[in-house]
Amino acid sequence: MMTTYSKDQLLADWRHRALAFEQEIGKAVIGLDQAIRQITLGTFARGHIMLEGDVGVGKTTLLRAVARALGGAYERIEGTIDLMPSDLIYHTYINESGRPQVDPGPILKHGELLSVFFFNEVNRARPQVHSLLLRVMAERSVTAFNREYHFPYLQIFADRNRVEREETFEIPSAARDRFLMELNIAAPENPELQNELMFNPRFHDVDRLIGTVREGVLPYREIADIAPVIQTQIQASKALQSYALDLWAATRKPADFGIQIEGVDMGQLILAGASPRGVSMMMRAARVHAWLEGRGHMIPEDLQSVFRETIAHRIFLAPVYELRRESIMGELMDRLLRHVAAP
Secondary structure, X not given: OOOHHHHHHHHHHHHXXXXXXXXXXXXXXXXXXXXXXXXXXXXXXXXXXXXEOOOOOOHHHHHHHHHHHHOOEEEEEEOOOOXXXXXXXXXXXXXOOOOEEEEEOOXXXXXXXXXXXXXXXXXXXXXXXXXHHHHHHXXXXXXXXXXXXXXXXXXXXEEEOOOOOOOOOOOOHHHHOOEEXXXXXXXXXXXHHHHHHHHOHHHHXXXXXXHOOOOOOOOHHHHHHXXXXXXXXXXXXXXXXHHHHHHHHHHHOHHHHOOOOOOOOHHHXXXXXXXXXXXXXXXXHHHHHHHHOOOOEOOHHXXXXXXXXXXXXXXXXXXXXXXXXXXXXXXXXXXXXXXXXXX
């Protein structure tokens, strides 16, 4: 049985690996340090991640770098209105002999070696496809060809197109709640970084750029084993637990905590607050944050650092306010963190 000392040493060794993982990804993308940290949190919290952002801000480059640093297989699929669930599992074609042939699709192609699967513009796919994606996310398995396929190391990333709304299907609440985090990926505002992206030829050849990332910095097959050790070793005090419960309650009834937003009826704003699964995922991510900061216990800043990314997409607004979601949710998150008293 692992002693306390050996667990502490194990976590220290893995922390060095995690920080090296972030440094390697930083070779391929610049100005995305916060996103890289959140992806690291998601990786060790064993959660799937939704990305949002404009076209061409580096989401695909970021995920290719993540996959290379993890060392597992990477697959990507584009969401389209005619995409069918079977397209994720297999594809059929006429081979060179003129005969029909069936090959594994992107989900099955690499079997257990698949570590990163990127579903680009997921809201362009139909609900039937979302249903299959939900199964894979929840169980890391899929049934095909009369057998069960398992993907024990799989982490799913999805991107939602928020610019073009024609022929799109909003992700259902059950599927959104399966994502540990929703991250906004934006172009850097720092003029020096903008100048680098525009004029440094290094960033114009993505394949060569990804090649600079050291492969397999994190042994992806072992993350599933170290993740529960992090969760059991990082402690939360009673005061910290009470703070987390208050944050959860405030997502359901913000007015009870004195939170007001101009032009909003706070009694009618919330259709549903964060789910039990959601706050559980928030705690998982916060524990990983404490570990990455080199602590064996959690402090309020650990919760605050992951609160928006893990909770905002789990709060559902009344229809009359949903069209103003982007502006309202940002202000609501700010006020929740300001008004709920931290220990």
